[in-house]
Amino acid sequence: MKKYPKNDLLIRAAKREPIERTPIWLMRQAGRYMPEYRELRQKAGNFKNFYKDPHLAVQATLLPYHLLGVDALIIFSDILTPLESIGMEFDFKEGEGPVFQNPIKDEKDIHNLKQFDTKDISYVGEIIKQTGKSIDYELPVIGFCGAPFTLAAYMIEGRTSRDFKKTKKFMYQNPTAFKNLLDKLSDMLIEYLNFQIDSGADAVQIFDSWAGYLTPDDYREFALAPIKKIITSIKRNYQPIIHFTKGVAGFFDEMITSGADVYSVDWMIDLKKVKQKLNTKASAQGNLDPIVLYASKETIKKEALKILQKWGKETGHIFNLGHGLMPDMSVENVKFLVDVVKQESIR
Ligand code: CP3
Numbered sequence: 001m002k003k004y005p006k007n008d009l010l011i012r013a014a015k016r017e018p019i020e021r022t023p024i025w026l027m028r029q030a031g032r033y034m035p036e037y038r039e040l041r042q043k044a045g046n047f048k049n050f051y052k053d054p055h056l057a058v059q060a061t062l063l064p065y066h067l068l069g070v071d072a073l074i075i076f077s078d079i080l081t082p083l084e085s086i087g088m089e090f091d092f093k094e095g096e097g098p099v100f101q102n103p104i105k106d107e108k109d110i111h112n113l114k115q116f117d118t119k120d121i122s123y124v125g126e127i128i129k130q131t132g133k134s135i136d137y138e139l140p141v142i143g144f145c146g147a148p149f150t151l152a153a154y155m156i157e158g159r160t161s162r163d164f165k166k167t168k169k170f171m172y173q174n175p176t177a178f179k180n181l182l183d184k185l186s187d188m189l190i191e192y193l194n195f196q197i198d199s200g201a202d203a204v205q206i207f208d209s210w211a212g213y214l215t216p217d218d219y220r221e222f223a224l225a226p227i228k229k230i231i232t233s234i235k236r237n238y239q240p241i242i243h244f245t246k247g248v249a250g251f252f253d254e255m256i257t258s259g260a261d262v263y264s265v266d267w268m269i270d271l272k273k274v275k276q277k278l279n280t281k282a283s284a285q286g287n288l289d290p291i292v293l294y295a296s297k298e299t300i301k302k303e304a305l306k307i308l309q310k311w312g313k314e315t316g317h318i319f320n321l322g323h324g325l326m327p328d329m330s331v332e333n334v335k336f337l338v339d340v341v342k343q344e345s346i347r
Helices: 009-014 035-044 047-052 054-067 081-086 107-111 118-134 148-157 165-173 175-198 216-233 249-255 271-278 290-294 297-311 331-344
Strands: 090-093 097-100 141-146 203-208 241-245 262-265 283-288 317-321
Touching (some): 009 203, 035 047, 035 054, 054 118, 097 148, 107 175, 118 141, 141 175, 148 165, 148 175, 175 203, 203 216, 216 249, 249 271, 262 271, 271 297, 290 297, 297 317
Parallel strands (some): 141 203, 203 241
16 A cells, blocks of 8 residues: 655645644646746647656656745646547647637537546656656655536636636536536546546645636535535545635535545635634645735745634644746745745744
């Protein structure tokens, strides 16, 4: 059986076991804000070649280990990665993000989706294996996936959207077909996450980036229900599940019934309230507003301390941002945040 990584702060915080200090990692911690990332990306030619090449992707995964000193490494990949296997074709367009060739239009398109096969994404397993090995299992390696609702939204919109009009229109016009799509995606994601854990992932995070656009009732039915199904179907021994939802303030009470070990929240909810509501039954991750990182070091420290103080000295908190780092951020400021959290959270 796989052993805990040497630095197991994240695993212990996720299980609410005693910790010497608060663990920290950052969403999008390997990205364009790093000159070393831009160099690797140039070598790859484009983003897709980059994440499909284990040699380059492992180097990207390791950048935050070398340059920031974080307590966990999220594998370098994307939430859209497994969708190619079921027949969805897309490209990442410069300055625009993902664009699908043939977005889902109707029931027939859902019916025609192919069976997911982990062989098509074997490179993700390679990246997990080689990352752990290359740091001699010093840090937890985090695997991840997009949540069914968020992936369905990309497949229907065909690109990032401002209001998710096509997705919600589809959902209200044909809820049965929409649920069928969510079911197919859930089945795929169960296999995908089990594959990542089998490959050596020490934790997995489910990203529900767009569920915040739903009403609380629709959130329960179309976003939360499929996630509950996924969480109960994941085979694991110690590996915690982290559940991230962007825009969760309106239905935090609902989200925390998903069965995850850790709830990752954005900055629009007070961490003190999060702690009260979790009431030692689960852990939390977050929730610094990433925009703080554009400010002075003094402000970064002040805002980081606020978050540490809101949680207090008990275990059960993993420091992170409320959403990902941005391409024009300063590596120096990001490193400063990591150092501050590591120093100031010592018990
Ligand atoms: O956190 C990490 O460092 C791990 C790697 C990771 C990426 N994307 C790398 C990436 C993870 C966990 C993701 C998840 C992801 N991808 C989400 C969920 C998290 C969130 O941000 O809400 C979403 C919605 C996507 C879809 C996606 N991928 C978009 C909208 C974009 C374009 C945005 C942009 O910054 O250009 C991507 C591309 C992408 N994914 C990049 C990276 C580093 C940029 C690629 C590049 O141009 O180099």
